[in-house]
Amino acid sequence: MPSAHVARRTFLATAAAGLYTATSAAASPLGPIRIGQIGVGHAHASKLSVYRNNPDYEVVGIVEPDEQLRKAAQERDPYRDLKWMTREELLNTPGLQAVLVETPVRDLLDHAAVCVAAGKHIHIDKPAGQSLPQFAAILQAAEQQKLLVQMGYMYRYNPGIVLLRQLLRDNCLGQIFEVHAVMSKVVDAADRILLAEFRGGMMFELGCHVLDLVVGILGEPADVTPYLRHSAPLNDNLNDNMLAVLEYSQATATVRTTAMEVDGFRRRHLTVCGTAGTFHL
Template structure:
């Protein structure tokens, strides 16, 4: 098996919880180096790991085949383009880029150099989302007419971090996940209408977003707020045959943040069951166990794609599709009107 050397740019939450542990858990992948200004932080988790002081130093290493871009958002395009110019495959954490123009530049560069460009839309492998995909695919809910997807938090005091200062707040932070899941299920909408607001005193950027994606036969509501004390609701989906309501958040992030390595058959097991109500089946409302979630599947698919043994799990085109909605949503919020797509 070809050994895939990996270089990681950035060791914040994304690098520490979503990337380094999964590289270590993927057969045939080896983390070679991490770009960080805080070697002690890296070595606390990864003793003996090579810590590069900057991106050029990382890209000069001959044994790095894949570069993971987990740097602050505004650096994604710069770092991805540099890695591609150096002949490396690239995995970019969400958001793919901070502008649609940059996203298209990255995709074009990857195609020109015959390198894989993939986007870390890991929420495709959440337990709850995989459960919903199955319910829709097997017709349990009938034709979907209403879909609500939420990532709410209770963070009443803004943190002193660059993430809190993102210009479009949760639309840029959590919006890519919400949008990507909606596009996976329903495809491109006709239009988007978005409301952004800042409700926390002294907040440096919006902390609330509510967006409606308009389809001919359904409405999709995407929502994220940092002032929701009862933040358990994740999905509320209604179709012509039934409804599915899901509370709780996929467990995989919490596990890696707590220091657990991705391992075992029950790694992505979500114990919080959804509630399925199908009036015509006579069973009434009932608990429904979740399909297993597993971010490791993304990494296995990426390794196979690099070896030319399978497709790119999240191609650059998916990232571009998300950026189209993100930018249209920002325009909608600024102009206070629905934007056609």
């Protein structure tokens, strides 16, 4: 299987705001990368513990303007004993190189824009807000300053996906004509209310992970047909049962995601069909 290792300070920025890095701080005379985090309100904000446990990184501090969230986080292991500071204090910390933006989704882009304006590399959790123009402006500003932007898509370096990319590069599957992807789970009533804020519903929240993979395989579609459904007997207006059909000149792709699939974690899959073979993960 091809290696997913990338040089420690080498990053690949893409139109999808990808940034990928691997580690080797012990051998580097530059010392650890100094990072901080803004926000604990995102569902995946606790990933900070990975950085704290990695000698390649030095976590200099954390920001959380919401007092209630901050007090709750201070007692949790990922944030325990960290230095709490304001956003201005963090961005002015000597030697700070990168910032993880882990606020509630509605606030991600505003904080990301401030960090880029301050000359910092950023990691933004997904999905990166609802404004494509604002996101595009952040990417443009980062490119102008030679800064790196990373999105928190979790499957790009899954070993199976790494293998798939190698198979595609080697043309082992032939011409790709069909791709299917499914990513679903059961979302509880409280979280459904929070997600109902976003018109994109479960495709915005969860389907984005596999949609990212489909576009990585086939590129930008010629057309997209969305199917938005509210299927649960709950009065929360969440688009909880969704399908997207992506059309290409010689291929089609479907992406499904719901908030109601029992044991949905075990049925998540990606299937890629080509004229010389089929890949199923």
